Amino acid sequence: MILVVATISFFIVRSIPGDPVAANVQKLIQQGMDPRSAEQATRVLYGFQPQGTLWQQYTDYMSGLVRFDLGQSVTHAGAPVTQVLGEAAKWTVLPVLAGTLLSFLIGIIMGVYAAIKRSGKLGDVLAISGSLLHGVPQYVLGLLLSAVFATLIPILPADGPVDILFEPGFNAGYLGSLAEHAVLPVLTYALAAYGGWILAMKSSVVTVLGDDFILAAELRGMKRSIVFRYIARNAILPLFTILALSLGLLLGGAVFIERIFNYPGLGLLLLDSITMRDYALMGGAFLIITASIIVANILADLFYSVIDPRVRSGEEVSA
């Protein structure tokens, strides 16, 4: 699957109108460079052999890929693309993970309440707040938060991942600044996703509440806490898949938020690579975003088989 994606992204970059590879070779030759060094320079720029046949370029790219060699980035002084991506990934993964898990936890709990109190005022308030937040796009939320908390009432920073005054490392000042800077982006991720969780969990709980085994458990005199656990565990199942998928998606969908809060993460990197025409980096960023979605999918499936006994198959029923 990942190979298919790599292939597609290779050919997409390759088929960008105007054929930038050939154009670049031509341009360099016209600038007075001899064809050989023009090819060399272009090769560094695009990460593949410019003068080979399409097939040869493809095999070169793929064999590099198998060795985790995605070529070199022009905009980062020839640093390997993998290294540049790795640097950026940590600024995306941590806030996204924190924000998503936070919104997942809060959304799930509120969703259960919204479902149980669905005929009361509290349920209405929760459901409406969920719908409203769900309808506001991430970047609007990000801009709002940054406007309110960084500009109007400047209590939180929105100018990058960390204060450059501090020495990177495990010292209180650096970590504190890191945490302080992470508040707004994490809050944005959390708020943006929270509405979806509360709505999904509410409908899931309402479905489970109507299931026969919940009434059965009550009629058997099960304790409320146990019945509650039965409800929660059954209702949360379908949400785990969404959770895994959204984690995969957010790696790529963080463009706006990283732009707003100046986080040098994957989204911002992708944006920069496109404006700077750093093709190798662009391809690499596309690849890692797609790959993360695929991996998240696989993990979701594997995880599902752990938490749902009905999915486990081929298991020997012990006699």
Place this chain on the structure above:
Amino acid sequence: MTQQAPGVRIDGLTVVYKTPAGELPAVREISLDLRPGSITGIVGESGSGKSTLALSLLNAVQPPGRIAAGSVEIDGLGDVVGLRGEQLRKARGKHIGYVFQAAQNSLNPLKTVGKQLLDLGRSHGVDDLRGLVREAKELLGRMGLDGARVLDSHQHELSGGMRQRVGIMLALVLNAHLVVLDEPTTALDMITQANILKIIREVHDERGLTTLVITHDIGVVAEVADRLAVMYGGRLVEQGPTREVLGAPRHPYTKGLIRAIPRLVGDIDEARALPGRPPTLATVPKEGCVFRERCALRMDVCDTVDPRAVADGPRIVACHAVEGAVDVTVDVKEHA
């Protein structure tokens, strides 16, 4: 076994459901005695209120329904209609076992039967969980299942008949002596159905239970029940010993029901469907006999006066036509 089979006295029970058209009765003024150690069958068409009646025994009528009047006295528990909160929860399962319709999934799909058994034990403060598991295995073995294997299984690994036996086990494992079975064999094939009925009968005798079987299938009650009560439109129209009621039905509805059953021998055309439809919650007449629309013996009095349940020996019938034959003068004077 220290507990005795309890007797149950349902008196004047009325259960209403809240609808846009106001509160409508699904069960109206039902009085029924379950004698200690007996098996009582309740037959009725869909929507006759029999499941609502069954749930009332556990004070578990689901909203938007509620018990509006009457009492359900159970020996050793008192009036369950008055029970609330923890008291009610503890009575369920421990004193009253409830067995769901087999087609319903009455088990948590994510947990093994054994784990749910332990949840049940913990809910009722059972200290000797090992003993509980032993008891469960014995009960399952008694019903022809491999106890250890079943306890280790999830719901989806069990067949309908196995699930139903698990349901019976869970209803009995805490030593409940009043057992309510709601459509225990619906959606099971004939062989499994016969098996389950045999098990119900045997377990009932062995453990000394008071059992209530709710069904739409006259064959089922004929098989297991000592006494039979026939429900129509939320009312009990006839009750009495099973053999007598089936052999010599008095209420026109009971007669119609029995005539509608195709016989194994003889002409299939002899089976005659009851004309018309059973009333729904909204179409049950507010006054007069609930069955009069479909009744061949309809009289003027049926339109205005609800027939009283009149006892004649062990049999109780609520019908003006029958009552009239027994006790004409009183009736005429009362409603003149």
